[in-house]
Each structure stands twice: as C-alpha cells, then as structure tokens.
Amino acid sequence: MTEVVVGIDVGGTNTKFGFVDKVGHCYREESILTNAQEPPELFASRVAEAIKGEFTSLRSTHSMIGIGIGAPNANYYRGTVESPPNLSWKGVVDVVGLFKKHIPLPVVITNDANAAALGEGMFGAARGMKDYIVITLGTGVGSGLIANGQLIYGSDGFAGELGHTIVDVNGRWCGCGRRGCLEQYASAGGICRTVFELLAVRREDSELRSISFDELTSIMITEAALRGDVIAREAFEVTGRILGLKLAEAVAHTSPEAIVLFGGLAHAGDLIFEPTHRYMEQYMLNIFRNKVKLVPSGLAEGNTAVLGAAALIWHELTRRG
Amino acid sequence: MTEVVVGIDVGGTNTKFGFVDKVGHCYREESILTNAQEPPELFASRVAEAIKGEFTSLRSTHSMIGIGIGAPNANYYRGTVESPPNLSWKGVVDVVGLFKKHIPLPVVITNDANAAALGEGMFGAARGMKDYIVITLGTGVGSGLIANGQLIYGSDGFAGELGHTIVDVNGRWCGCGRRGCLEQYASAGGICRTVFELLAVRREDSELRSISFDELTSIMITEAALRGDVIAREAFEVTGRILGLKLAEAVAHTSPEAIVLFGGLAHAGDLIFEPTHRYMEQYMLNIFRNKVKLVPSGLAEGNTAVLGAAALIWHELTRRG
Numbered sequence: 001m002t003e004v005v006v007g008i009d010v011g012g013t014n015t016k017f018g019f020v021d022k023v024g025h026c027y028r029e030e031s032i033l034t035n036a037q038e039p040p041e042l043f044a045s046r047v048a049e050a051i052k053g054e055f056t057s058l059r060s061t062h063s064m065i066g067i068g069i070g071a072p073n074a075n076y077y078r079g080t081v082e083s084p085p086n087l088s089w090k091g092v093v094d095v096v097g098l099f100k101k102h103i104p105l106p107v108v109i110t111n112d113a114n115a116a117a118l119g120e121g122m123f124g125a126a127r128g129m130k131d132y133i134v135i136t137l138g139t140g141v142g143s144g145l146i147a148n149g150q151l152i153y154g155s156d157g158f159a160g161e162l163g164h165t166i167v168d169v170n171g172r173w174c175g176c177g178r179r180g181c182l183e184q185y186a187s188a189g190g191i192c193r194t195v196f197e198l199l200a201v202r203r204e205d206s207e208l209r210s211i212s213f214d215e216l217t218s219i220m221i222t223e224a225a226l227r228g229d230v231i232a233r234e235a236f237e238v239t240g241r242i243l244g245l246k247l248a249e250a251v252a253h254t255s256p257e258a259i260v261l262f263g264g265l266a267h268a269g270d271l272i273f274e275p276t277h278r279y280m281e282q283y284m285l286n287i288f289r290n291k292v293k294l295v296p297s298g299l300a301e302g303n304t305a306v307l308g309a310a311a312l313i314w315h316e317l318t319r320r321g
Numbered sequence: 322m323t324e325v326v327v328g329i330d331v332g333g334t335n336t337k338f339g340f341v342d343k344v345g346h347c348y349r350e351e352s353i354l355t356n357a358q359e360p361p362e363l364f365a366s367r368v369a370e371a372i373k374g375e376f377t378s379l380r381s382t383h384s385m386i387g388i389g390i391g392a393p394n395a396n397y398y399r400g401t402v403e404s405p406p407n408l409s410w411k412g413v414v415d416v417v418g419l420f421k422k423h424i425p426l427p428v429v430i431t432n433d434a435n436a437a438a439l440g441e442g443m444f445g446a447a448r449g450m451k452d453y454i455v456i457t458l459g460t461g462v463g464s465g466l467i468a469n470g471q472l473i474y475g476s477d478g479f480a481g482e483l484g485h486t487i488v489d490v491n492g493r494w495c496g497c498g499r500r501g502c503l504e505q506y507a508s509a510g511g512i513c514r515t516v517f518e519l520l521a522v523r524r525e526d527s528e529l530r531s532i533s534f535d536e537l538t539s540i541m542i543t544e545a546a547l548r549g550d551v552i553a554r555e556a557f558e559v560t561g562r563i564l565g566l567k568l569a570e571a572v573a574h575t576s577p578e579a580i581v582l583f584g585g586l587a588h589a590g591d592l593i594f595e596p597t598h599r600y601m602e603q604y605m606l607n608i609f610r611n612k613v614k615l616v617p618s619g620l621a622e623g624n625t626a627v628l629g630a631a632a633l634i635w636h637e638l639t640r641r642g
Contacts, residue, residue, distance in 0.1 A: 129476075130476070131475050131476040131480075132476075145574065145575070147468055147469075147471075147473045147475065147480070148468075148469070148471050148473065148474075150468075150469050150471075152468045152469065152473075152574075152575050152576075153469075153576070154452050154468065154575050154576020154577065155450075155451070155452040155453075155576055155577055155578035155612070156576055156608075156609075156612060157576075158576050158608050158609065159452075159468070159574065159575050159576035160573075160574070160576075161573040161574075161576075161606055161608075161609075162573060162574065164573050164606040165570045165573050165574075166566065166569070166570060166604060169566065169604065176606055176607060177607060178604070178606070245487065245490065248487070249486045249487060249570070250574065252481075252482040252483060252485050252486050253466065253473075253480065253481070253482075253483065253486075253571065253574045253575070254466070254473050254475050254480050254574070254575075255473075255474070255475020255476055255477055255478075255479050255480035255481075255482075256475065256476055257476035283487060283490065283499070285482055285485040285497055285499070286497060286498060287477075287479050287482075288477075288479065288482075291476070291477060
C-alpha cells in the first residue's frame with residue numbers, strides 16, 4: 001500500500017484536490033466549484049464526498065493518511081479560516097473541524113503562500129534546504145518563511161506577510177488600509193500602476209499609451225517589454241528595484257539560502273528576475289552578498305497549490321513522528 | 322552537585338565571564354582584559370586559566386558542563402569569529418576550537434545580540450515565549466530573532482541583522498558601505514545625528530545648540546528631553562517613528578509575541594518606548610495590531626551578555642538532550 005495524503009486548495013471560484021504521495025506524485029487531481037456563497041458546512045461535506053468518491057479507485061493500492069488544506073486567511077494554530085476576502089463565509093470558520101467530521105484523519109490548514117513554501121521545500125525548487133523564502137507575485141504578494149527547516153507561523157499563525165511590508169509610508173494606497181505596501185508594487189496589479197506612473201512622467205512613445213487602466217494586464221506589459229517597449233521595460237526595472245530592496249531586507253531577517261518567486265509576475269522570467277536580483281545584491285548587507293539564490297518555482301504549474309497543501313500535511317505527519 | 326555553564330562575553334576592552342545555573346543565578350562573575358592586540362591563542366589560554374582558577378572554590382558543590390561565548394562577528398555554525406571590528410584578530414579565528422583545547426566541554430559561540438535574545442528567553446523578559454525578537458540599541462543596532470522556540474541563524478549563521486535593514490536608500494551613510502541603515506538612526510550615535518539634522522532645520526531654542534557633534538551623547542539628549550527641550554523631544558519622536566516602522570516590518574516577517582529593546586538608547590525609557598510603540602502600531606498590518614508587546618530587557622544590567630552567553634550553551638545542551 002502506498003501512503004498518500006489529500007492536498008486541498010480552496011480558491012474563490014474552484015476548489016482543487018489531489019492525492020499526493022511522499023515524493024510529490026499527484027494522483028487524480030480534481031476540481032469542484034467552491035460555491036462561496038454556500039455555508040461552509042455544505043462546502044466541507046461536498047468536498048469530503050468528492051474526495052471519498054475519487055479515492056474509491058485508489059483504495060485497493062493506496063492508503064489515505066491525512067489532509068492538508070491551503071486557503072486564504074487560514075490560521076494554522078486554530079485550524080480556521082477568518083473573514084476570507086474572496087469567500088462569503090462570515091467570521092471564524094473551523095474548517096479543520098468540519099473536515100474531520102467527514103473524514104476522521106489528521107487535518108491541517110494554512111494560507112496558500114505558506115503551503116506553497118512547504119511544497120517548494122518538499123517537492124520543488126527548495127528541496128533539501130532548511131532556510132528559504134517563497135514569494136508569490138500574483139494578484140497579491142504572499143510569502144512563506146522557512147527557518148531551521150520549519151515554517152515560521154509566528155505567535156498568532158499569521159507570520160510571513162512580506163506583501164505588507166512598507167515600501168513608502170506615503171506611497172500607494174493598499175487594500176489593507178495603509179499606504180505603500182509591497183503588494184501595491186510587486187503584484188500583477190502593482191506593475192500596471194507603475195506603468196501608469198511612468199506614462200504620466202515620461203515622454204517616450206509606448207504601445208501602452210493606447211490601453212486604459214481597466215484593460216491593462218501584467219501580461220500585456222510583459223509582451224510589450226519583449227518587443228522592446230521602453231515604458232514596459234522601465235516598469236520591470238522599477239518593480240525589480242522595489243522588490244529587490246524588500247528581498248534584501250528579508251535576507252537581513254532570516255538569511256535564507258534561496259528565495260523562490262512564483263505566481264503571475266514571475267512568469268515574465270528574466271524581465272523580472274534580472275533587475276530584482278541585481279537590486280537585491282546592491283541593497284544587501286555585504287556579508288550576505290553573492291550567496292542568496294533567486295529562483296523560479298520548481299513545482300508543476302497548475303497544481304502548485306495542491307502539492308503545497310499536501311506538503312503541509314506530510315510535514316506535519318513527519319513532525320508528529 | 323549543581324550544574325553550571327560558563328557564559329563568556331568577549332568585548333573590545335574587557336572579557337567577562339561567570340558561572341550560571343539553569344535558573345539564571347550567576348556565580349563569581351569576573352572580568353579580565355581582552356588585550357585585543359594579542360594573538361587569539363593567547364587570549365583563549367588566559368581566559369581558560371582564569372575560568373579554571375575561579376571554578377576552584379565552586380568545584381566541591383558545582384559541576385561545569387559547557388561553555389557559551391558571545392562575541393562580535395561570531396558564527397554559530399563554524400564556531401568562529403570573523404574579522405571582528407573591535408579586535409585585531411585577523412581573518413577567521415576558530416574560537417570554539419581554541420577553548421576546547423583548554424577545557425574539554427561542549428563550547429558554542431554566537432554574536433552578542435543572538436546571545437542576548439536567548440538570555441531574554443531563558444532568564445528575562447521573554448521567558449516562556451516561543452516567538453520574539455530582541456533588539457539592542459547601543460553603539461550599533463543588533464538583533465536576535467526567535468521563532469518556534471529556536472534562534473534563527475539562517476543558512477550562513479548571520480541571520481537577524483535588523484540594524485542593517487534600510488530606512489532610506491538615499492539616507493545616512495553607514496559603516497557597512499551602504500546608505501540609510503536602521504543602525505544610523507536608532508543607535509546612540511543615530512539619535513545624535515537626528516539632533517544635528519533638527520538643529521539645522523528647526524528654529525526653536527535648545528540647550529543642545531551649545532554642544533559640538535563630537536561632544537554630544539545620547540545621554541545628554543535624554544537629559545535635555547526630560548527637562549522639556551523641544552529639539553531633544555523631537556529627536557526621540559523621529560527615532561521612534563523610524564524604529565517603529567522597521568519593527569512593524571519585522572513583525573510582518575515573523576509575527577513575534579513581543580519585542581524586547583535593550584542597550585543604551587532603551588535606557589531613555591518612555592521617551593523612546595512611547596513613540597516607538599505608537600508608530601509601530603500605526604505602521605503595522607491590521608491583523609497584528611494590539612498584540613505585540615514592546616518591553617524592556619528583563620536581564621540584570623551589567624551581566625546581560627554573560628547571562629546571554631550562558632543561555633546559548635544551556636539552549637544547546639537541552640537541544641542535544
């Protein structure tokens with residue numbers, strides 16, 4: 001019998017799950033609608049039924065030994081999801097408790113970025129490392145910090161909010177109510193804002209001058225930059241300078257062996273990696289220079305989150321012995 | 322027989338040591354000259370002889386089970402001190418190896434701020450906490466980060482350099498060769514620089530206008546502030562704003578239960594704690610607000626460093642079982 005865990009990725013629209021063995025092989029990945037407006041009890045029971053259904057064909061050869069869940073605003077210590085921005089669940093929902101009712105196995109939950117960090121360490125770009133940081137550059141900027149081989153949850157389970165470190169106290173307004181958070185600069189939406197600032201300040205021609213704020217996407221900026229558009233290239237330079245500075249500061253905190261970047265903006269490849277790495281080195285304290293690797297995710301695109309959630313529960317089962 | 326460890330604090334001028342039991346009682350604290358211009362071999366042999374001499378009177382009732390050393394630029398993983406700024410030792414010195422030659426016991430070394438962090442956790446203000454940060458506001462700004470009950474050494478042993486996170490990339494020149502490091506704002510020398518900036522910009526009378534840059538000390542600023550001097554009070558406000566911002570960012574990394582401040586500038590008490598706490602809350606992400614304690618050191622002034630070094634080896638002996 002091969003032992004597998006269930007990795008569940010709770011998203012605003014879809015919830016994906018898959019059965020993952022200890023070397024990161026993913027069996028029967030499935031996706032069902034989250035139906036975020038439903039009560040969470042119903043959600044848990046639907047997902048649990050789907051898991052049991054899918055597991056039928058594996059039952060003779062595999063044993064299911066635990067469940068890991070990655071979800072927005074999840075709290076590892078309490079097993080809860082708290083006022084998630086993309087789900088209409090109210091207040092504090094005991095997600096771990098709800099799942100255990102249906103499937104009596106060890107269940108652990110954490111936020112998506114933390115799950116991704118454990119996934120990179122177990123199956124991806126940070127395999128074998130004891131000290132590293134994973135940053136997601138997507139709609140938001142999330143992060144997971146690993147030190148001494150352990151995820152840093154902090155005193156309240158909310159550690160690793162690098163997207164809300166401050167670039168400029170008088171900077172761009174953030175959804176969190178403060179100003180100048182890294183998330184407003186180094187996310188997919190952040191680089192769009194940077195383009196609009198540059199269009200306002202600079203005089204160069206740019207194909208981006210014909211696109212409205214509502215229409216502009218980070219993919220358009222990447223494509224324009226690849227065609228040599230000056231404003232688009234400068235937007236990556238600015239983004240790399242800001243992200244590089246904040247990564248240098250993160251290095252001063254935990255001195256990681258590597259920083260793994262993934263999510264939408266990381267797909268721009270060298271356009272974002274090159275300036276980010278250059279500025280990170282420039283702004284880094286001398287004792288850390290030329291040591292910290294800046295690398296893309298080593299997890300297969302598409303099931304990153306499921307592998308991350310699976311790594312979370314594998315990590316937990318290993319720790320508990 | 323009561324078990325004790327030796328805590329050694331290597332300073333530029335004096336080296337202190339003491340025998341410390343598991344509850345932080347310190348027996349026979351002694352100080353000898355470091356004689357920094359001597360070769361490190363001679364230094365280790367002199368300190369070892371002094372330890373053996375002092376231990377004679379304890380030998381019948383106490384057993385010595387390990388040695389912890391706090392020293393500038395010490396590397397925990399390698400057991401070395403590397404090009405220390407205040408000692409004339411050249412290159413990489415195997416301090417752990419040198420001590421073991423004279424006293425065949427477990428020996429561990431780390432930098433002073435890390436040792437202090439362990440000391441606060443074992444004997445001081447962070448007793449019983451698993452996630453906290455200790456910041457020293459002295460000649461420099463040092464720090465030690467504890468997460469999951471463990472000191473974060475990072476991949477290379479140099480983690481926790483919060484004094485070299487950047488306040489302003491175009492800011493004050495730092496000894497590290499870069500600009501705008503926190504150390505140039507939140508140290509004893511940093512607040513003096515802030516006073517000189519304020520004297521240049523503001524028009525208010527101040528008793529500090531009669532003091533030269535070379536003469537000014539942070540103690541003079543504290544005394545002036547207590548007498549109501551406007552410039553001196555504003556200097557604490559500015560320092561608190563900058564330190565509070567960087568502490569809010571540190572919280573976003575590791576989400577500590579408490580931050581312990583100690584060293585010269587922390588002696589200013591409320592003058593520095595009040596604005597630092599106020600700005601830390603202001604700049605902190607909402608999920609962390611009203612949770613993080615900002616507290617002074619709980620270690621007896623004077624033997625903080627010896628207790629820290631002792632905590633280091635106690636921590637290590639406990640970990641090794």
